[in-house]
Amino acid sequence: MTTTGDDRTTAMTGPWWWERRLGAALDVGLAVVSAAECGGEGVVFARDAGLPTAVGVGFGVLAGSSLLFRRRWPVAVVLIAIAITPAQMGVLLTVVGLYSLAASELPRRITGALAGMSMAGTLIVALVRASQDLAKEGTHPPIGSEFVPFFAVAASIGVTAPPVLLGLYVGARRRLMESLRERADDLERELQLLAERAEERAEWARNEERTRIAREMHDVVAHRVSLMVVHAAALQAVARKDPEKAVKNAALVGDMGRQALTELRQMLGVLRTGEGVKSAKPVEPVPLAAVAHAAAAAASRAQDEDGPCLAELDELVGQSRDAGMAVDLSVEGEPRGYAADVEQTAYRVVQEALTNVHKHAAGAKTYVRLAHRAAEIAMQVENEPPPEAGSADAGLPSGGNGLVGMKERVTELGGVFVSGPTDGGGFRVSAVLPAAAG
Template sequence: MTPARGPKAPARTTSVKERTTPVKEHPSPAPDRSRALFAGAPRWWMRWLPWGVAFILCVVLLPVQLNLLTSDYGLNGGLASGLAIAQAAPLLPGVVRPLTSWYVIFAADVGGALILLSTDVAKPLLWPFPAPVIVGYVGLCLALGLRERRRTLLLVWFATAAANIFLEFFRPDAVNSNGIVLTVLSGVALVLAAALRERYEVNRRLVEQEAISEAERDRRTLLEERTRIARELHDVVAHHMSVITVQADTAAYRLDDVPPHVQEEFTSIAATARASLSEMRRLLGVLRNEEAKGAELAPQPGLAQIGGLVDATARAGMPVDYRPCEAEVPEAVGLSAYRIVQEALANVVRHAPGAPTRVSLSADGTSLTVLVVNEPPPEPPAGPLETSGTGHGLVGMRERVRLVDGTLEVGPLPEGGFRVAAQLPLTERDLT
């Protein structure tokens, strides 16, 4: 646990009555292929970037291609217009469905190359693909690489290479074919875009896994702390059950003229109490931590032991002002108060060494108030004394206060320092 202790920060109130719901791991949804490229980008300009690039390509390539087909290749206006539109216009919807656009553009490019054979391509003109066709096709390949799977991209490239090989059989003798240029550039675009997409997917999954791991760590910390509290409360409950057993067993000797049927009732109560103790021991065996088995055998602390805890902290060089409380409190409340003070003092030692600290306990008949306040340290520490904390501190405080249906307030003070305040009810009605 590493609570901030910087100055001028508002105090924060944490209610332990709120239930903690563990974060469930949901499988990552399949990519929505009906969405535009970069639709999930965090910045607005990134979401509009594919549309802008596609629009510019359409606006520039369509008139350029139309002019080339009519003036340089000699196609009539109607045929040139239809061919230019089929080769450039699908780039815009390719932002959403690049594979569908590829079918149209691929057929238009191959058909256009065959149509150009009817013109005078003997003069030094590009065949089978004019320059605007190559630019548009490479741009579409980039969109394909950002959206489709490897297998689809491989089939697209093989189709491109096969089409160029097919067109080579129709190449006029006096023309130098540029099909190899389209094949190489389209392959480079597909590989580059696919690599960028896969890198993005890896980073996204890594972020998701880190979030899931953090949630699992928080849940595991909470469960471990609840288990530790349950082990400690075993001694408290076992003490009461033992008292019940002894009282039931000795009733016949302490009381005069106990009727036989009453004696049988006491015997039954004692037997039930012993059976409950046996079941509790089995439960404790399930909850016991093998690494801390020796510590679990020690008596559980309460309000009387807080003074020794404060003295030990003072001997470590921490100025602590302690105001005890002599009130009789339930054992669960005393144990919770002791652990809250213990965690709070440990945090002062870790994060504000040398800071004057005040520990006060007070009871008003209905609740026990535990207050631990530390001032700013004389010299701000360069960093926490411990960097490998378990993260159980605040979690343990909240769970112990929740156990007795109390309230907890933790947070930095405006003038610097830190404050931990807990109210633990004393009445049986509140504890049930």
């Protein structure tokens, strides 16, 4: 689990500029050791310089204690180490200071310049000290002239190169880890954003599927049941007066019921899960977005295969005529094949319009017009006022979703839908669909 920048800032529990207490304790320990080393070497420095011992020790302790600030001001620590190099003190200060400088975020040219200055100072001090030691021991010049340069170069490289190289390696590794951590944080945020977007898309797909199913069920149930209610009322009226007509109406009610059940089974079949799956293996979890997409695709395939089409329009009008409605169907233009969703939408618009006539204007003369045009198909259902005021409403329940569902269907395909009362007191429903909408 990665930590974000805010988490890392909160995790800084050390005092002042230290990120952790362990780092602070380490720097304090190094500063104490460095102060002790420089203080001890200050005794020799004070004796050689002719100063009081206390002054030399105090100077050494003060200079060595500067190692406490190696993380905050590494340049200052290295400069102090270079400054006290002629006094032959501060080896630990020099080594740790150069390491801290190389591992910091400072430009490499500054690190190189200070490392070069430290190496030069160490080289000069080593040459002088080696020469003095050889002179005290009385070594012959030939031996001394060969030994002194080698010792000085080895000492300067040994004190300077290892801490600088180690610091460069640690700094590069630290920057690499920080870069990887930031990339992991970015990736985690992106994954979280993608998960939120996927959930939003899944919710949108669920809502779309609910709307589509509700619309289909309204179209199927409302039309078929409305016709069944109309035929049942007619059956009740003529049961004793005209038994033959009553039998015919009863047969029509049965046919309507069977057709309604068939359409409901076809539509609800796409909601079944695991149909045709005979494997005994457990089903792996599937993302919700994929389920919604698969359901929508299955529903679309079911509509394309089993949905109503314009060829069934005559049968639809005939059912309304059998229910006692005076319906006039006219077709303009040359009929041709359209996409399945276009034909289904056109059929549903006419079906719902006829259902509304059964509900609200029973017995009214109705005109159904269908026009095949070059780039579009137009349909219109218009009814006259009902012949009797008492028959204006058949008493069928209405949810107020019929016109809304028709408009949604048409606009989804890029068409135009208009509905409203006519000047003569009737009602008109008009829709135009692009022929290539599918």
